[in-house]
Amino acid sequence: MNEIVFFINKVVIAGSVIGSIYAMGAIGVTLVFAILRFAHFAHGDLMALGAFFAFALTALMPGVGTAIGLPTGFVMLPVAMVLTALVAIFLDHAFYRPLRENNVKPVVMVMASIGVTLMIQGLIRLFAGTSARNFFFAESKDIFRLELPFELARRKIVITEPQILLFLFVSAAVVSLHLFLTRSRLGKAMRAMSDNPDLARVSGINTGVVVWTTWVIAGGLAAAAGTLLSLDVTLKPDLSFNLLLPIFAAAIVGGVGQPYGAIAGGFLVGFAETLAVFNWSILLRPLAPVIPDWIEIPDKLAFVPTEYKLTVPFVLLVAVLVWRPTGIFKGKVL
Amino acid sequence: MSASIAVKDVSKSFGGLKAVSDCTLAVAEGSITGLIGPNGAGKTTLFNMVAGTLAPDPGGTILLDNEDVTGLPANRLYHKGLLRTFQIAHEFSQMTALENLMMVPGHQSGENLLSAWFKPSLVRSEEADIRMRANDVIDFLKLSHLKNELAGNLSGGQKKLLELGRTMMVDAKVVLLDEIAAGVNRTLLNDLVSSIQRLNREHGYTFFVIEHDMDLIARLCDPVIVMAQGSVMTEGPIEDVRANPAVIEAYFGGDPEDVKGAA
Numbered sequence: 001m002n003e004i005v006f007f008i009n010k011v012v013i014a015g016s017v018i019g020s021i022y023a024m025g026a027i028g029v030t031l032v033f034a035i036l037r038f039a040h041f042a043h044g045d046l047m048a049l050g051a052f053f054a055f056a057l058t059a060l061m062p063g064v065g066t067a068i069g070l071p072t073g074f075v076m077l078p079v080a081m082v083l084t085a086l087v088a089i090f091l092d093h094a095f096y097r098p099l100r101e102n103n104v105k106p107v108v109m110v111m112a113s114i115g116v117t118l119m120i121q122g123l124i125r126l127f128a129g130t131s132a133r134n135f136f137f138a139e140s141k142d143i144f145r146l147e148l149p150f151e152l153a154r155r156k157i158v159i160t161e162p163q164i165l166l167f168l169f170v171s172a173a174v175v176s177l178h179l180f181l182t183r184s185r186l187g188k189a190m191r192a193m194s195d196n197p198d199l200a201r202v203s204g205i206n207t208g209v210v211v212w213t214t215w216v217i218a219g220g221l222a223a224a225a226g227t228l229l230s231l232d233v234t235l236k237p238d239l240s241f242n243l244l245l246p247i248f249a250a251a252i253v254g255g256v257g258q259p260y261g262a263i264a265g266g267f268l269v270g271f272a273e274t275l276a277v278f279n280w281s282i283l284l285r286p287l288a289p290v291i292p293d294w295i296e297i298p299d300k301l302a303f304v305p306t307e308y309k310l311t312v313p314f315v316l317l318v319a320v321l322v323w324r325p326t327g328i329f330k331g332k333v334l
Numbered sequence: 335m336s337a338s339i340a341v342k343d344v345s346k347s348f349g350g351l352k353a354v355s356d357c358t359l360a361v362a363e364g365s366i367t368g369l370i371g372p373n374g375a376g377k378t379t380l381f382n383m384v385a386g387t388l389a390p391d392p393g394g395t396i397l398l399d400n401e402d403v404t405g406l407p408a409n410r411l412y413h414k415g416l417l418r419t420f421q422i423a424h425e426f427s428q429m430t431a432l433e434n435l436m437m438v439p440g441h442q443s444g445e446n447l448l449s450a451w452f453k454p455s456l457v458r459s460e461e462a463d464i465r466m467r468a469n470d471v472i473d474f475l476k477l478s479h480l481k482n483e484l485a486g487n488l489s490g491g492q493k494k495l496l497e498l499g500r501t502m503m504v505d506a507k508v509v510l511l512d513e514i515a516a517g518v519n520r521t522l523l524n525d526l527v528s529s530i531q532r533l534n535r536e537h538g539y540t541f542f543v544i545e546h547d548m549d550l551i552a553r554l555c556d557p558v559i560v561m562a563q564g565s566v567m568t569e570g571p572i573e574d575v576r577a578n579p580a581v582i583e584a585y586f587g588g589d590p591e592d593v594k595g596a597a
Contacts, residue, residue, distance in 0.1 A: 185442075195427055199424035202408045202409075203412060206409045
């Protein structure tokens with residue numbers, strides 16, 4: 001029983017947390033690809049940047065959260081999302097649009113986005129340094145320990161306030177995105193443009209506005225993902241690089257250009273990671289009486305050592321691409 | 335009769351190549367004007383500039399109903415009543431043929447989050463109207479058996495018909511047709527011609543048509559404008575144009591006598 005609770009804490013909750021983060025990042029990557037047709041490598045940096053905006057605001061006004069009863073970082077999240085969306089639009093205007101107007105090949109756009117990555121990383125380190133930071137310097141992080149109504153369960157399910165807020169936020173974001181894409185004029189325009197940009201234009205769709213909207217959604221969700229992850233653990237400048245690769249894996253696994261695929265891919269990659277590093281001996285130990293003597297249960301039995309966690313998304317990526325080259329949801333258009 | 339489209343001194347260069355140079359022409363309101371010329375004469379480039387897909391080089395002007403629309407993007411021109419089809423048929427491949435047509439009319443109430451939730455009956459009746467119109471169009475094009483097929487799966491000729499169908503979903507003023515007949519079989523072509531004529535007669539559409547099929551041009555268009563090397567060479571009724579030795583020289587690059595049989 002305790003082992004199962006341990007499993008819930010270590011896999012179900014941790015997997016959902018990281019899966020939600022990946023999903024929000026992957027939605028941005030996949031939308032940018034669907035509308036602008038290039039892999040936006042600076043997406044991880046938008047996430048880090050959003051988190052730093054939230055942190056800076058928290059540092060400036062540390063008392064706001066306590067007044068409302070929520071972590072200050074979370075209260076600052078909408079502002080950070082708006083700022084990051086503005087930065088995303090600025091980046092598009094300054095770097096990507098001139099290239100687009102000259103009809104460069106997609107690979108040039110990808111290279112430009114790698115340049116933007118290095119630039120943002122440099123700026124973050126210049127202003128904020130390289131050390132890890134904790135959002136909860138002035139307030140305490142609420143941790144809920146849920147007692148289970150079973151006699152044998154002595155362990156408790158542990159869930160933190162930022163995690164609960166993350167789950168609520170992700171659910172709301174996914175539902176709003178779905179309604180936006182299916183029930184609004186702009187959402188319809190986005191789907192049309194992702195299918196056939198030229199035809200969308202002659203059907204009266206202002207493609208400039210669609211591009212803006214894409215950056216607003218991508219930037220906003222990136223800031224939210226970065227901030228919510230940093231609230232749960234700590235904020236480090238290398239957040240961007242650690243997130244970038246799993247996010248791309250999630251977007252591709254789900255089917256590039258498919259927002260629902262990105263959500264599925266995000267959770268798939270997240271759970272694959274947590275399941276791969278989970279120490280399965282813990283679940284096997286209670287079964288010791290029924291396991292033959294000659295099998296010895298090792299102390300640590302994980303598929304992948306924690307430090308190699310980053311390999312998991314790639315194994316998954318290769319496996320899915322061999323099985324279904326276009327991703328789980330058929331990729332390419334919204 | 336006033337000019338629906340008036341192009342004045344418009345040029346477009348791509349690097350060193352001057353695709354259209356100082357082109358001046360007018361399309362009379364209510365006419366079906368043809369635009370012919372040899373490959374590389376700049377017809378499609380001119381079309382793209384009129385349709386707002388390409389911005390002309392500085393200096394020229396394009397008027398739509400006497401309003402300066404030079405350099406306006408295609409989506410703005412759509413709202414001014416200018417529609418176009420593409421030489422290579424475009425479609426929203428992930429929507430059905432019917433949905434492709436239903437997509438065209440702008441500002442549907444179902445596109446508004448609030449109306450979609452709080453005025454479902456309005457949305458439903460409006461959508462029913464649009465669906466009816468789309469069904470009529472698709473019957474007209476004789477594509478009814480394919481209306482629930484994904485547009486990406488249609489054949490090239492069927493996509494061409496769908497292109498024409500798009501222009502029938504809204505009350506357009508001017509429609510630019512870019513090689514609408516290419517890839518459409520002869521029997522369908524007759525329907526196409528009669529539908530274009532009917533739209534012209536009954537709904538007052540002005541058509542501006544690029545076409546290589548001289549037969550179709552002869553049946554459909556009056557007057558015909560001939561372009562060569564980026565500018566207008568001559569214009570007039572098809573008989574005059576066909577008889578003009580300079581046109582035959584530019585268009586076919588050969589002896590007039592050889593051509594008469596071919597055309």
